Every structure is written in structure tokens, then in C-alpha cells.
Amino acid sequence: MNRRSWAGLALASPALAIVAVFFIGPLVMSAVLAVRGKDGGLTTEHFAKAFEYYSTDLAFSAAIVVLSTLGIGIVAIAIAGYLTLGEHPRTLAFLRWLYRWPLFIPFIVTAQVMRTFLAKNGMLNHVLIGSGLIEPLQAQSLLDWRGIVIAFIWKQAPFVTLLLAGAMAAIDRQHIEAARNLGASRLRVLFEIVLPQARRTLLVGLVLSFVAMLSVLSVPMMINPNSPTMLTVDIAYRINSHGDYAVANALCLMSLVLASFGAWFYLREAARKAQA
Amino acid sequence: MTAAAARPSVRWRETIARIVMILLLAFVIFGPLANLVLWGFAERWYFPNKLPQEFGLTFWARVFSPRGGALGSLGTSVAIACLTVLLTLSVAIPAGYALARLKLPARTLILLIFLLPQAVPNLPVYVNIARVFYELNLNGTILGVVLVHAAHGLVLAVWIASAAFAAIDVSLEEAARNMGASAWRCWTTVTLPIALPGLIASAIFVFLESLDEFTGTYFVGVPDVTTLPLLMFNASMGGNYQIASITAMLLLLPSIAFMLLVERFLKADVLAMIGR
Numbered sequence: 001m002n003r004r005s006w007a008g009l010a011l012a013s014p015a016l017a018i019v020a021v022f023f024i025g026p027l028v029m030s031a032v033l034a035v036r037g038k039d040g041g042l043t044t045e046h047f048a049k050a051f052e053y054y055s056t057d058l059a060f061s062a063a064i065v066v067l068s069t070l071g072i073g074i075v076a077i078a079i080a081g082y083l084t085l086g087e088h089p090r091t092l093a094f095l096r097w098l099y100r101w102p103l104f105i106p107f108i109v110t111a112q113v114m115r116t117f118l119a120k121n122g123m124l125n126h127v128l129i130g131s132g133l134i135e136p137l138q139a140q141s142l143l144d145w146r147g148i149v150i151a152f153i154w155k156q157a158p159f160v161t162l163l164l165a166g167a168m169a170a171i172d173r174q175h176i177e178a179a180r181n182l183g184a185s186r187l188r189v190l191f192e193i194v195l196p197q198a199r200r201t202l203l204v205g206l207v208l209s210f211v212a213m214l215s216v217l218s219v220p221m222m223i224n225p226n227s228p229t230m231l232t233v234d235i236a237y238r239i240n241s242h243g244d245y246a247v248a249n250a251l252c253l254m255s256l257v258l259a260s261f262g263a264w265f266y267l268r269e270a271a272r273k274a275q276a
Numbered sequence: 277m278t279a280a281a282a283r284p285s286v287r288w289r290e291t292i293a294r295i296v297m298i299l300l301l302a303f304v305i306f307g308p309l310a311n312l313v314l315w316g317f318a319e320r321w322y323f324p325n326k327l328p329q330e331f332g333l334t335f336w337a338r339v340f341s342p343r344g345g346a347l348g349s350l351g352t353s354v355a356i357a358c359l360t361v362l363l364t365l366s367v368a369i370p371a372g373y374a375l376a377r378l379k380l381p382a383r384t385l386i387l388l389i390f391l392l393p394q395a396v397p398n399l400p401v402y403v404n405i406a407r408v409f410y411e412l413n414l415n416g417t418i419l420g421v422v423l424v425h426a427a428h429g430l431v432l433a434v435w436i437a438s439a440a441f442a443a444i445d446v447s448l449e450e451a452a453r454n455m456g457a458s459a460w461r462c463w464t465t466v467t468l469p470i471a472l473p474g475l476i477a478s479a480i481f482v483f484l485e486s487l488d489e490f491t492g493t494y495f496v497g498v499p500d501v502t503t504l505p506l507l508m509f510n511a512s513m514g515g516n517y518q519i520a521s522i523t524a525m526l527l528l529l530p531s532i533a534f535m536l537l538v539e540r541f542l543k544a545d546v547l548a549m550i551g552r
Contacts, residue, residue, distance in 0.1 A: 005381055012370070015434055016389060022423050024389075027401055101532070106488030106527060109528055112521065113311065115512065116312065116517060117311040154305075217490065255397045
């Protein structure tokens with residue numbers, strides 16, 4: 001290492017120290033507390049208890065997050081695809097202005113917004129009844145797993161769309177024009193030419209959303225606090241009501257394992273990029 | 277396109293489909309927000325009325341009265357966000373410069389370490405940091421909350437700062453140095469001013485993240501630090517939708533303002549360098 005490298009490390013070290021002390025340290029502590037018994041030895045009893053009480057919620061969390069990620073992907077591909085291949089300038093301009101509104105709206109505000117919008121007497125039901133699509137007696141509250149999924153998609157899809165539309169805009173237009181001139185439909189151009197080239201960006205956006213959704217406490221707590229619910233609500237409950245850090249940390253490790261599936265996808269993609 | 281132009285009926289059907297889709301999307305995005313605004317100005321709103329029976333501002337007066345706590349929480353939130361920006365940028369600017377310009381060993385690894393707080397579920401960290409802070413008497417203090425927010429905001433700050441420095445044409449700095457400017461003068465009159473829009477963008481990102489953060493504050497800030505998101509959460513869980521909606525609107529304003537401004541600060545040349 002030469003002088004420049006040392007200078008660089010010195011400049012980067014305060015920032016690295018903050019991440020190490022206030023993020024990596026507690027993370028390691030979580031793993032330790034989850035497997036440490038009362039006598040200080042290694043134990044699996046916290047995991048056994050966590051599984052016994054919360055295996056339904058584990059499956060529920062996984063299902064919600066996978067479903068939301070798929071939904072986000074579909075919405076992002078549809079909107080970014082139209083932004084790239086659409087031909088009507090005014091629609092494009094309006095869509096570009098429209099889709100990003102939820103981009104910086106915090107999860108907790110999204111939760112409050114959906115809590116009123118999707119309720120039995122919320123605006124969604126009033127509009128559906130008013131337009132004659134459903135009878136007043138058919139109005140139902142969507143504040144269960146559906147509410148969580150809708151809130152997650154509403155909040156995260158614009159973020160992935162923004163990334164994806166950026167990647168699609170960077171693609172060489174000649175590829176698209178050539179395929180269009182040869183008579184390929186826009187749908188076919190989207191799936192066979194545009195999307196494969198923007199795949200990595202889509203994946204990164206989806207993985208970041210996947211992980212973010214796994215650690216959101218406010219949305220499940222405010223939309224669907226009753227069992228079955230997401231692991232985050234259980235973790236908060238174990239701590240606030242029982243002071244039970246051991247089981248809470250076992251649950252934390254479970255959500256880390258779920259998240260590592262996302263990280264695995266990302267690393268595989270990064271490794272492929274490094275080879276290329 | 278030429279085929280469609282030849283058959284007017286097809287073109288009409290396409291136009292109508294396009295308008296319907298756009299209106300549907302507009303409802304999906306603005307419907308929930310409109311519902312929130314209605315709640316903010318509703319004096320009385322009981323099932324099954326489609327709209328509030330009475331509009332008014334009494335709840336606004338209540339929120340902003342000294343006992344409502346909104347002004348106090350707003351002050352706390354803004355103070356925490358400003359301190360977080362100060363702390364984050366003071367370590368992120370040197371780190372970003374080092375990552376962009378100096379030959380760092382294990383550069384990719386360092387970039388990934390900063391990504392960690394965004395790529396790993398945060399709940400385990402908050403839970404355990406709260407436990408440690410409790411013993412250090414940092415729980416319920418502004419400093420404790422600022423440290424947690426800073427660790428989380430660093431990735432954005434470091435990555436954007438690094439991109440901002442990487443996007444600068446090195447020959448501009450070389451020209452300044454060749455004409456006899458000292459390293460410090462070159463930094464303050466060339467490098468920093470060119471990187472400034474990117475640095476402002478990263479400051480705004482960190483500010484918003486801190487302002488909107490809920491989960492960390494929920495665990496570390498109790499019982500003395502009440503930020504706006506916590507105030508909103510308590511009002512909503514207590515069933516007071518007016519207060520919750522008004523607080524939510526206060527949180528929305530900066531988010532939407534930034535959504536409309538982001539492209540002014542984050543130019544395409546900097547965006548393209550993020551994460552490189």
C-alpha cells in the first residue's frame with residue numbers, strides 16, 4: 001500500500017467507524033443473543049420457541065414480501081416499458097409526471113393513507129359503489145394481507161420504475177428501431193430486447209425493495225396488527241410486552257435469512273458482472 | 277403505426293384504452309392522498325357518509341395548540357434531521373472523495389459495507405442498539421436518535437458524494453494546480469463548487485430519510501423523543517384519524533417538494549456514476 005491508499009483509508013475511516021459501531025456491531029449482537037442460553041452456552045431453545053409461536057407469521061411474512069415484490073416488478077415493467085416504447089408524447093409526459101408521486105412518501109404515511117382509503121367506509125369502496133361496480137352490501141375492508149401488499153406496491157413501485165426507466169432509456173435506440181421496423185410488436189420488443197438489457201437494474205431495485213419491506217414495522221402494525229401478521233410486529237411485541245430479547249433476536253435472524261435470499265440474487269448477478 | 281393509421285376504428289380504441297388506463301392510474305395514486313386530505317379537514321365523518329358531514333379547521337387548531345404537540349414534534353424532527361445531515365456529510369464528503377479519487381484497497385468491499393444498512397433488515401439493529409443505548413443512558417436522547425439515523429443515511433450520502441466527485445473532469449483541477457493554485461485553494465474553488473449540487477442532493481436525501489424515519493426512533497427514542505412520525509403513529513393507533521391525517525400531511529410536504537425538485541440537483545452525469 002502506498003501513501004495515497006493510506007490517505008484514502010484515513011479519509012474513509014470515520015464513516016466506516018459509524019457503520020461498524022452503530023450497524024454491524026448490533027447486527028452481530030443480534031446473532032449472538034439469539035443462540036446464547038441463560039448459562040452463557042450455545043442453545044437452540046429461543047429458535048424452538050420462536051418457531052413454535054410464530055411459524056405461521058414467518059410464512060405470512062415471506063408470502064407477503066414475495067407477492068409484493070412480484071407486484072412491484074409487474075407495475076415497474078409496465079410503466080417503464082410504456083415510458084420507453086410509448087409513442088404518444090402527451091401521454092408520456094403526463095405518465096412521467098404521475099407515476100413518481102409516492103416515491104418519497106414515507107412508509108408510515110403510506111400506512112396511514114391506506115388505512116383510511118382501503119377501509120370499509122374508505123374512498124375506494126365509495127367509488128366502487130358510486131360507479132355501480134359493486135353493491136353497497138359487498139363493500140369490504142381490505143385491511144388484511146391485501147392491504148399490506150397494496151401499500152407496499154403503491155410505495156415501492158415508483159422507486160423501481162424510476163431505476164428501470166433510467167436503465168431502459170440508456171439502451172441503444174437503434175436496437176429498438178430495428179426490431180420495430182422489422183415488424184415486431186411493442187410487447188415483443190419490450191420482453192425480447194429492452195427488458196433483457198435492463199434486467200440487472202430491475203433486479204437491484206427489486207432486491208432493495210424486498211429487504212426494505214422485510215424491516216418495515218409501521219405498515220403491518222397499522223394495517224393488519226392481528227395474527228397472522230408480519231415478523232416485525234412480533235419482534236416489537238416480544239420486546240415491548242415481554243422484554244424478551246432472546247426470542248426477538250431469534251425472530252430477527254429469521255428475517256435476516258429471508259433477506260439473504262435477496263442478497264444471494266444480487267451477489268450472483270454482481271459476480272456475473274465481474275466476470276463479463 | 278402505419279397500419280393503425282389506416283384503420284381509424286383501431287386508433288380510436290387505442291386512444292380510449294390509453295385514456296382509461298391513465299385515469300385509473302391517476303385514481304390509484306391520488307385517491308389515497310385525496311382521502312387523507314379529506315380526513316384532515318373533516319369535523320365529523322361517520323359511516324356510511326361518502327364525504328365528511330362537516331368541514332372545518334378545529335383539529336388543525338388542536339394539532340398546533342401547545343398541548344397538541346405538533347410544533348414540538350416538528351421542532352424535534354427538524355433538529356434531529358439537521359444534526360443527522362451535519363454528522364453524515366462531515367464524514368461522507370471525505371469518504372466519498374477517497375472512494376472517487378484515491379486508490380483505495382478493497383474499494384468494492386468498502387462500497388458494499390456502506391450499502392449494508394440499506395440491504396439488511398434494520399429491525400435487529402434497532403432492537404439491539406436500543407438495549408445498548410439503554411445501558412449507556414443514550415435511550416430517549418436526541419444524540420442516540422441522530423447516531424441511528426446517521427448510520428442508516430450514510431450509504432446515500434457516501435454513494436452520491438462519491439458519484440459527484442467522480443463526475444468532475446480531473447483536467448479542471450489539473451489546470452488550476454498548473455496555474456499555481458494550492459491544493460486547498462483548488463479544493464475550495466474548483467472541486468467543491470462543481471460537486472456542490474450532488475452534495476446538496478445527498479444532504480436532502482439524508483434529511484428526508486431522517487425526517488421520515490419511524491422504526492429506529494420508535495425503539496431508541498422512547499420515551500422522551502417524540503418526532504412527527506411517532507406523533508402520527510400514536511394518533512392513528514388511538515383512532516384519532518384527523519390528527520393523524522394532519523400530521524401525515526405535514527410529513528408529506530417536504531417529500532413531495534423534493535420529488536418535484538430532485539432532478540434539479542441530481543443531474544444525469546452524477547446519477548450514472550452512483551455505485552460505480
